[in-house]
Amino acid sequence: MTFYLTPVTGKLLINREEELKQILSELYKQDSRIGFSLTGIRRVGKTSILYDIKEKLERKGIVVIYVSVWKTIPDTLDTFLSNLFDETMLAFRNKLPFKMKMSELVRMSKETLLSFLEHLKLSFDLGADISYTASYVRGDEKDVSKATIHTLNLLDKLAQKAKIKCVLMIDEFPSVTELKIGRKMVGPAIVKSIRTINETYKKTVLVISGSYMHTMQSVALSAKAPLYKQLINIEIKPLDKEAIFEFAQTYLRKKLSEGAVNALLEASSGIPYNLQILGRELDYLDAEDLDADAMLKAVASVIRREGDLHFREYMNIMQSTEVKVAKIMALTNARSPKEIADGGNMQLNEVTALLRNLLDKGIVRKVGRGEYVFTDNMFKEWLKHIC
Numbered sequence: 190m191t192f193y194l195t196p197v198t199g200k201l202l203i204n205r206e207e208e209l210k211q212i213l214s215e216l217y218k219q220d221s222r223i224g225f226s227l228t229g230i231r232r233v234g235k236t237s238i239l240y241d242i243k244e245k246l247e248r249k250g251i252v253v254i255y256v257s258v259w260k261t262i263p264d265t266l267d268t269f270l271s272n273l274f275d276e277t278m279l280a281f282r283n284k285l286p287f288k289m290k291m292s293e294l295v296r297m298s299k300e301t302l303l304s305f306l307e308h309l310k311l312s313f314d315l316g317a318d319i320s321y322t323a324s325y326v327r328g329d330e331k332d333v334s335k336a337t338i339h340t341l342n343l344l345d346k347l348a349q350k351a352k353i354k355c356v357l358m359i360d361e362f363p364s365v366t367e368l369k370i371g372r373k374m375v376g377p378a379i380v381k382s383i384r385t386i387n388e389t390y391k392k393t394v395l396v397i398s399g400s401y402m403h404t405m406q407s408v409a410l411s412a413k414a415p416l417y418k419q420l421i422n423i424e425i426k427p428l429d430k431e432a433i434f435e436f437a438q439t440y441l442r443k444k445l446s447e448g449a450v451n452a453l454l455e456a457s458s459g460i461p462y463n464l465q466i467l468g469r470e471l472d473y474l475d476a477e478d479l480d481a482d483a484m485l486k487a488v489a490s491v492i493r494r495e496g497d498l499h500f501r502e503y504m505n506i507m508q509s510t511e512v513k514v515a516k517i518m519a520l521t522n523a524r525s526p527k528e529i530a531d532g533g534n535m536q537l538n539e540v541t542a543l544l545r546n547l548l549d550k551g552i553v554r555k556v557g558r559g560e561y562v563f564t565d566n567m568f569k570e571w572l573k574h575i576c
């Protein structure tokens with residue numbers, strides 16, 4: 190059997206029927222303006238769900254535009270708008286009489302571009318949206334909000350013209366707030382533009398996802414957030430025991446004892462990414478029946494052989510002091526701020542603040558009052574391994 194480190198859809202997407210049903214039943218409705226925000230820790234399967242929804246909507250003739258803010262490299266507003274423009278053109282390719290990419294449009298002079306658009310006999314306002322974005326990306330125009338609004342307007346106008354519903358998916362949405370122009374941060378203004386435009390959309394709905402809880406709160410979930418009330422939030426949770434049985438059946442085709450499933454749940458924290466890497470390891474084993482002991486051995490050998498490859502990237506999102514707290518937690522099993530502070534000779538208020546950051550980044554979660562544990566037990570094991 191094959192295992193995947195990239196998003197999966199269809200039959201390979203285990204145990205997300207309920208989430209899909211809730212989201213799709215709304216998105217299928219031609220006249221519904223209700224959108225969604227998906228939240229969940231890293232590697233829990235948010236992008237997989239978005240891809241699966243995209244496939245299913247497209248089968249019903251609904252146009253879906255998917256953009257990931259993390260794939261906006263460099264992380265500038267220009268790149269984001271260019272990508273969004275190109276994805277819009279791609280999504281509407283069968284409904285448009287022409288093909289164009291932003292990189293081609295910006296190479297034309299303003300005059301050539303205008304006569305090109307005129308030649309295409311686009312309705313006046315579509316041409317205006319396209320030419321403004323192109324001029325902005327080229328550097329001739331400077332108004333950021335106007336450029337954003339023109340690009341975002343374009344897709345809804347195309348949807349209106351084609352008389353079709355359109356779903357705009359923005360993956361890792363909180364990172365929009367980090368988009369820059371030169372060295373200037375323009376993200377928060379862009380989030381507001383997205384809110385404003387979303388209110389005026391006639392045929393388009395927004396679906397966003399994000400893994401940083403605090404940022405997601407401030408853009409979409411709290412009562413003061415720009416997108417509050419415009420989107421229904423769904424939290425994507427790690428897989429439970431029943432789902433892990435299903436995973437084993439679909440991917441491993443081996444018999445797992447109840448003890449083995451419990452051990453797999455504990456080792457992986459139910460995070461699908463971990464199940465994929467552990468699954469591949471278990472698949473190598475000759476034994477047909479796998480027990481809890483086999484699980485522990487599989488975890489140890491994955492961590493030893495390829496732990497760096499899978500888990501080092503978590504270090505990039507953490508400050509060195511946050512890493513210190515995480516390492517104390519991993520090595521000593523400390524759970525409370527006081528235990529951690531004692532374990533690392535740190536100030537209690539500093540530890541409390543750092544735990545708040547780790548909570549926001551989804552590295553730890555709260556259990557009971559004032560107790561914190563890792564959201565990802567494999568990351569914990571890897572930290573122990575490198576210390």
Ligand SMILES: Nc1ncnc2c1ncn2[C@@H]1O[C@H](COP(=O)(O)OP(=O)(O)OP(=O)(O)O)[C@@H](O)[C@H]1O
Binds near residue numbers: 229233462463
């Ligand atoms: N329901 C599922 N069943 C089986 N495998 C899954 C499932 N959901 C996700 N995966 C696998 O888990 C990994 C992470 O999935 P995905 O990229 O969709 O998660 P994500 O939450 O978007 O992660 P990231 O935080 O990196 O953006 C991939 O290897 C994917 O194949």
Ligand SMILES: [Mg+2]
Binds near residue numbers: 237
């Ligand atoms: Mg993702």
